[in-house]
Amino acid sequence: MRVLLVDDEKELVSTLAERLGYRGVSADWVTRASEALSKAEKNAYDIAVLDIKMPETDGFKLKRQLKKNNPQMKFIFLTGHGSENYYHIGSAETGKDFYLVKPVEISRLIEKFNEAIKKQGTP
Amino acid sequence: MKQRIIQNIQGMTHTDPKDHREELNFRLIWLLSFLLTASFAIVPVIFFAVIDYNVTKHSVVADAVAQTSRLTSNNWRSVAFFFNERQNALKYIVHDNRFSALNDIERLTAILASLRSSFGGFTDLGVVDANGIQRTYVGPYQLSGNDYSGQSWFVNVVEKGHFISEVFYGFRGVPHMVIAIKQALPNGGYYILRSAIEHQLSPILSEDKTTENSDAFIINRSGTLQTPSSTFGDVLHKIPLDVPAFSKETEVIESLKYQGTDLIVGYRYIPDTPYILMVVNEKRNAMETWHQSQMALIRYLSISITIILLGILGITTYLVRRLRQVDKRRVKYLHMAEYSNKLASIGRLAAGVAHEINNPLAIINEKAGLVKDMFTFKQDYKEDPRLMETMDSILNSVVRCSRITRQLLSFARHMHVSLQVINLKKLVHEVLGFLSKEAEFRSINVVIDIGDDIPDFTSDRGKLQQIFLNIINNAFSAMTTGGTVTVHANKLPNDTVRIDISDTGCGLAPENLKHMFEPFFSTKTAAGGTGLGLSITYSLVHELDGRIDVKSELGKGTTFTIHLPLEPGKKEEVHACTPSG
Numbered sequence: 001m002r003v004l005l006v007d008d009e010k011e012l013v014s015t016l017a018e019r020l021g022y023r024g025v026s027a028d029w030v031t032r033a034s035e036a037l038s039k040a041e042k043n044a045y046d047i048a049v050l051d052i053k054m055p056e057t058d059g060f061k062l063k064r065q066l067k068k069n070n071p072q073m074k075f076i077f078l079t080g081h082g083s084e085n086y087y088h089i090g091s092a093e094t095g096k097d098f099y100l101v102k103p104v105e106i107s108r109l110i111e112k113f114n115e116a117i118k119k120q121g122t123p
Numbered sequence: 124m125k126q127r128i129i130q131n132i133q134g135m136t137h138t139d140p141k142d143h144r145e146e147l148n149f150r151l152i153w154l155l156s157f158l159l160t161a162s163f164a165i166v167p168v169i170f171f172a173v174i175d176y177n178v179t180k181h182s183v184v185a186d187a188v189a190q191t192s193r194l195t196s197n198n199w200r201s202v203a204f205f206f207n208e209r210q211n212a213l214k215y216i217v218h219d220n221r222f223s224a225l226n227d228i229e230r231l232t233a234i235l236a237s238l239r240s241s242f243g244g245f246t247d248l249g250v251v252d253a254n255g256i257q258r259t260y261v262g263p264y265q266l267s268g269n270d271y272s273g274q275s276w277f278v279n280v281v282e283k284g285h286f287i288s289e290v291f292y293g294f295r296g297v298p299h300m301v302i303a304i305k306q307a308l309p310n311g312g313y314y315i316l317r318s319a320i321e322h323q324l325s326p327i328l329s330e331d332k333t334t335e336n337s338d339a340f341i342i343n344r345s346g347t348l349q350t351p352s353s354t355f356g357d358v359l360h361k362i363p364l365d366v367p368a369f370s371k372e373t374e375v376i377e378s379l380k381y382q383g384t385d386l387i388v389g390y391r392y393i394p395d396t397p398y399i400l401m402v403v404n405e406k407r408n409a410m411e412t413w414h415q416s417q418m419a420l421i422r423y424l425s426i427s428i429t430i431i432l433l434g435i436l437g438i439t440t441y442l443v444r445r446l447r448q449v450d451k452r453r454v455k456y457l458h459m460a461e462y463s464n465k466l467a468s469i470g471r472l473a474a475g476v477a478h479e480i481n482n483p484l485a486i487i488n489e490k491a492g493l494v495k496d497m498f499t500f501k502q503d504y505k506e507d508p509r510l511m512e513t514m515d516s517i518l519n520s521v522v523r524c525s526r527i528t529r530q531l532l533s534f535a536r537h538m539h540v541s542l543q544v545i546n547l548k549k550l551v552h553e554v555l556g557f558l559s560k561e562a563e564f565r566s567i568n569v570v571i572d573i574g575d576d577i578p579d580f581t582s583d584r585g586k587l588q589q590i591f592l593n594i595i596n597n598a599f600s601a602m603t604t605g606g607t608v609t610v611h612a613n614k615l616p617n618d619t620v621r622i623d624i625s626d627t628g629c630g631l632a633p634e635n636l637k638h639m640f641e642p643f644f645s646t647k648t649a650a651g652g653t654g655l656g657l658s659i660t661y662s663l664v665h666e667l668d669g670r671i672d673v674k675s676e677l678g679k680g681t682t683f684t685i686h687l688p689l690e691p692g693k694k695e696e697v698h699a700c701t702p703s704g
Contacts, residue, residue, distance in 0.1 A: 011490070022500045
């Protein structure tokens with residue numbers, strides 16, 4: 001399982017990537033949307049973890065851009081704003097994505113990865 | 124009706140004993156409106172009634188005066204004509220007959236007969252010589268040869284040439300008056316033709332009476348009655364009134380007191396006679412019809428005023444009650460608006476704080492997690508319990524912080540309602556499913572009593588779950604061990620469902636009860652309460668168009684009552700929101 005972490009908080013994504021590494025999950029991290037797109041061109045990721053509010057863009061736009069070239073990619077949104085219930089509803093805009101609120105326990109994050117992979121056929 | 128009005132007024136004053144200012148205000152408003160409206164309505168009515176009273180009174184008095192004046196003039200004309208006519212008749216006789224002819228008894232009898240038939244009213248006729256001896260006499264009495272030289276009428280006629288006497292008894296002993304004419308003789312002497320008139324004036328006076336109650340009579344200039352008066356007695360009695368001042372014209376005295384009654388007195392002096400014609404009317408009689416109409420007016424006035432007052436009383440009471448209701452509603456809405464504003468601003472603050480804290484919190488979480496990972500995965504420090512304990516403590520604190528920020532965010536969010544069909548019984552069981560372990564552990568008995576008559580209804584499942592979870596959590600934390608939580612629900616006739624959630628816990632003091640739904644108010648701060656749970660519940664219930672109330676008694680327990688509509692409010696739309704990072 002290869003994971004791409006995108007968040008403007010460098011300290012967060014770098015640490016998260018390292019911790020995922022301890023747990024056998026190969027994770028790359030970037031802090032800008034443009035970097036994320038170029039990384040995704042070079043590597044095939046199963047899952048992208050996106051922050052929703054970023055300096056250049058937002059997580060939903062980035063998701064649409066990534067989705068164009070990587071239709072199999074799954075997405076998990078990680079946000080500091082809102083509660084999880086809030087995002088479970090879903091909408092035409094977001095589809096049936098997964099939402100987590102910061103801070104998140106690493107075990108719960110890995111659980112979500114597994115759930116996302118299992119859900120074949122979801123957009 | 125009286126009782127109803129009293130109840131209404133009491134309703135205004137005793138419903139809210141806490142708010143004395145409101146009580147005073149409305150009682151005063153009611154009193155002022157009643158008094159002002161009543162005075163505006165009644166003062167003109169009374170004003171016009173008083174004016175009408177006076178105007179009518181004056182016109183009635185003026186009428187009575189005019190009537191008396193008319194009557195006096197009419198009577199005066201008749202009486203003056205009577206004397207004039209008789210005096211002229213005698214003058215004609217002395218001019219037309221020689222002294223010798225008049226001394227012929229047959230001739231004199233014939234003249235008396237023709238006088239009686241032509242004019243009427245002559246009782247007798249006599250010729251008196253210059254010495255005052257009645258030389259010839261025809262009439263019903265034996266008066267021939269009488270000496271009149273000592274009588275005042277004789278002295279007067281000798282002096283003036285003609286004379287009309289006052290009424291007197293004289294030789295005949297019957298009240299009569301004398302008309303006498305002095306006639307010169309060719310030898311330079313003179314004689315007097317005299318005639319007596321009895322009982323002739325009263326019939327003339329009564330002919331001209333126009334009303335039953337008026338009294339017309341004649342007095343002489345010393346106030347002695349010359350004709351009988353129904354008011355003052357028989358002929359030759361003195362009347363108890365002052366003799367009125369001389370006047371050629373008819374005069375009316377408007378108000379003259381006599382034996383406690385008010386008299387209207389008309390009079391006129393009759394020229395060349397000692398007589399004054401008088402007409403007396405009792406004012407009371409003249410005013411009688413006026414009194415009757417005034418009594419009717421007063422009755423009508425009283426009835427009108429009573430109806431007006433009752434009307435105003437009813438309208439004022441109704442309006443002030445409405446005003447009070449509207450005012451109460453206004454105060455309530457103001458209070459609600461204030462409360463919502465307070466919640467909203469605290470919500471915005473909370474959201475901002477939570478968002479800002481969540482990011483650094485996430486970094487602490489990951490860094491601490493990494494340190495722990497390093498220890499765990501590298502095996503070097505795995506066996507050091509103190510290190511592990513310290514890391515766990517950091518991570519636990521992060522969990523606690525994040526719980527608070529999550530609650531803050533949940534409080535702040537203003538998402539729209541997402542509607543689903545709800546079976547209340549199932550939903551409550553689901554919620555209790557989360558809490559069953561804790562209930563078992565703490566020996567709390569949970570009773571669910573939800574009627575089967577409650578239909579499935581459309582509402583927001585997530586919000587309802589949250590509401591029940593918060594309240595039941597609150598109930599659990601109010602009890603130490605043991606105790607009972609009861610969830611009771613029933614359908615009300617107005618298409619709402621009423622849910623009572625009661626516990627047998629510690630209850631709340633009244634001063635705390637007021638602040639129960641305010642954000643950050645908690646009686647359990649020591650036990651980790653954030654003071655947001657019930658505040659969120661309050662917002663959620665309102666978002667679902669419902670209402671939540673609480674009753675509590677210290678040491679006995681607390682009951683939350685929620686009213687929810689079975690039909691969701693039309694203003695709400697099913698929306699999913701677009702979240703922002």
